[in-house]
Every structure is written in C-alpha cells, then in structure tokens.
Amino acid sequence: MIVASSIAVVVIVLLYVLLIRHSDLPYVEPVSPVAHLDERKAAIFENIRDSNFEFLMGKLSAEDYQQTKNDLQKELASVNAEIESVLAALSPSDAGQSGARRKATTKTEPVALAAAANGNSAVVCPHCNATFARPMRFCGECGKPLEGEAQ
Ligand SMILES: [Zn+2]
Secondary structure, three states, X not given: OHHHHHHHHHHHHHHHHHHHHHHOOOOOOOOOOOHHHHHHHHHHHHHHHHHHHHHXXXXXXXXXXXXXXXXXXXXXXXXXXXXXXXXXXXXXXXXXXXXXXXXXXXXXXXXXXXXXXXXXXXXXXXXXXXXXXXXXXXXXXXXXXXXXXXX
C-alpha cells in the first residue's frame, strides 16, 4: 500500500511538472537545444494534416487550402532553417554535413537525398508524381509527406 501510494504521488508530481511546463512557463531550458523548434515543427505538421483533412472533407476551399498550406510550408522552412543554424552553431564540425539536421528530426529524407545525389534538387512526389524545384517536407499538390514511406 505504501509503495503504491508513493508511486501515485510520484506520478502526480511528474504530471503536474509536465503540465506546468507546457502551459504556464513561457520558456523552459529544453533538454535538446532544438526541442522547442521540434515542437513548433510538430505543431505545423499537425496543422498541415488538419488542413489536408479539412480540404478532403470539403470544409476548406481549394484556394484556402493552397494558401494555408503555402503559409505552413513557409513557416516550416523557417523553423527548419532555425534548427539548422542552431545545430550548426553547436557543432561546427558537423556544420557542413547533412547529418546534423537529421539527428534532431530523427527522420530520414530519402527523396531529398536521392535528388541531392543526382546533383539536382528537384523532388518528385511519390504519391502524385508532382515535381518541385526544391525539397519540401510535404507535397504542394497532394499534401502528403515527401520524406519517405515512414508514415
Ligand atoms: Zn503529391
């Protein structure tokens, strides 16, 4: 009984701390230097998925959908750039390597990598075959992820 209630107290305290961190404090020194950026990225991904879903459900006009998606992709690009600059500043030896960013994102980008290997930055969407001049995380045509079949 004592052990069980101790565990309960610990769990409650942990939940309390986690909830406080997410809601009340403006900024907590993150475990990872890019943790807050990763969170922003996750939020953007979620928004992209939401707008994609709303579009598919007919709740969003094609025009609004395209606009929303463009805005989100721009935001995503700026967050990615921020992550890269943070990581580059932290590890100068890795600055020139494309691996630096993936440590933070944990996702591989086979499409982008293949394009880079060809000396060509164009990306072809595996879902709808749309072609884009530069690597993007999400297809500008169908909104699906361009970074592989992981999802
Ligand atoms: Zn596509």
